[in-house]
Amino acid sequence: MIRTLKLYGTLIGFVTILVFFSVQLPDTFLTARNLLNITQQVSMLAVVACSMTLVMVMGDFDLSVGSMASLAGIVAALLFSMGYPISVGIAAALLVGVLGGVFNGILVSFFGILPFVATLGTLTMFSGMAFFTSGGKTIFGRDIPTEFSGFARSGLELDQIGLIGLKLPYLSLVALLVLVVVWFILEQTIFGRRLYAIGGNQEAARLAGLKVRTLRLCAFAMTGFGAAIAGLMYASRVASANPTQGSGLMLDAIAAVFLGMTMSEEGEPRVLYSLIGVLILGILDNGLTQMSVDSYIREILVGAIIVTAVAFSSITKQSR
Template sequence: MTKTLRQSGTLLGFAAIIVFFAVQLPETFLTARNLINISQQLSMLAVVAATMTIVMVMNDFDLSVGSMASLAGIVAATVFTMDYPIWTALLAALLVGAAGGLFNGFLVSVIGILPFVATLGTLTVFSGLAFLISDGKTIFGRDIPAGFSGFARGGIELGDVRIPFLTVTAALVILVCWFVLEQTTFGRRLYAIGGNKEAAHLAGIKVKRLRLLAFGLTGLGAAGAGLMYAARVASANPTQGSGLMLDAIAAVFLGMTMSRQGEPRVLFTLVGVLILGILDNGLTQMQVDSYIREILVGLIVIAAVAVASFSKRR
């Protein structure tokens, strides 16, 4: 009973938030346009959070995703300035993301550094690289090809509504993460590692290699989100992704309050992302002070996790 309450508490809270905004903002909140806006605004966070879930399944962490997102944007923009085609730039940025993620995985699983410390280190390294490559400057204007920034403006026309490409991209990434984590042996092994690393090792799971790969995927996701961000703002700045990391971790934590054993699940992470994004959107429309908004978001994360751990103890 308490378990059900715990699992559904966050979902009820989510529903309450939606109902609350729907009542307060009857004309604007539940409109197709606003919901599409929210989905687009959240797309970058959704990608980072979904791929962050992959390492958090193993009770690991990646603090470097924000600076990796910035670095990926800078790498792509720098390649753009050298007049290479768009796909080369995207590929370069994604490769940098995967390489950076694998490097994190190497530090954590092969060298054996605590993920918190290892990725705190690489956070600084990636951020430093982004500054170094860009000379600390924002790359924008003619350097960013219209085809690239146009991606963030375009979408798939479905009758009256247009589903933005960014939303579609995020949905695909979530789908892939869900499939990998919940429908493949790779994913089940990651959950086994998260359950008990020693037992997983004794059961013949190649823990080191899997952790390495998982971090690689998280890095790749962070780079993808960084590219989406750069397309949306039609520019690249060495710090622009830094806000993504904490929100992504918060979203995964919110999601963890909804699963049976408190383990991260991609679809629950998505609910966490939606809670954060809907609060931002709704409270802005209600003209709540942006600082009060920040306090509220923090309190809601704490409240959800507190309720979950409280009922778990009983």
């Protein structure tokens, strides 16, 4: 019984939230339009949470993802404003993401700095770079090409499957793609299994002949890459870039992965469970806004749910 609760507690919570909103908002919550909205609203967080899962399976953290997302947006927007084509701006932003991730990886795996400390430092560095390069200003208006901001406003027409007038947003598709790629890496490749081995016992993994340093470096590089993707998605959605706009993503992403971890038997992060964590956060925002719940109460509720889920999971673990 306790075991079932431990494993399925969060899932039961998730379903309860769905049922609750469906009952409270019978006309609007479980509609195709609203569900599609939710997928778009959580898409950026989903990308960051999925990439965060890559380092968290090794027991590491990357606190710099939010400021990396901001920096990537700024880099792209600056290049757009200088007249470079969209492809160049996007490529440069993604490159910055990878380089930042590699830098994190070097600090963590080669210098042996605790990820919490190393990425706290790079968080500040990336944020400073975003402020410096942008002069602290928001880049918007004519500087942002309409094709770039148009991406976040369009999607695949769903008329053919009977959802007349609705679109599957491109942002949701990007998030889905990232999810599939991360799932494939973690669950279907040797590389992924090795990351889990490091998370299980880093010393044992090293003694077993795994190139722990290189593996960690690669994982951090991928997380930086993912953060840059999220930053570009954000910039496209708000048709502008601001040196602080990604900062909210980091804590939510960690919260989502933690929520997900409560669902796995070994207490490991799994990317599909991280997605459930993201959906819990996103659906709470969506439903509580529709129920006109005060935004500060909403924050308290979201925090309480995370604490409850994790506390519940660790109590049931102890009683095993």
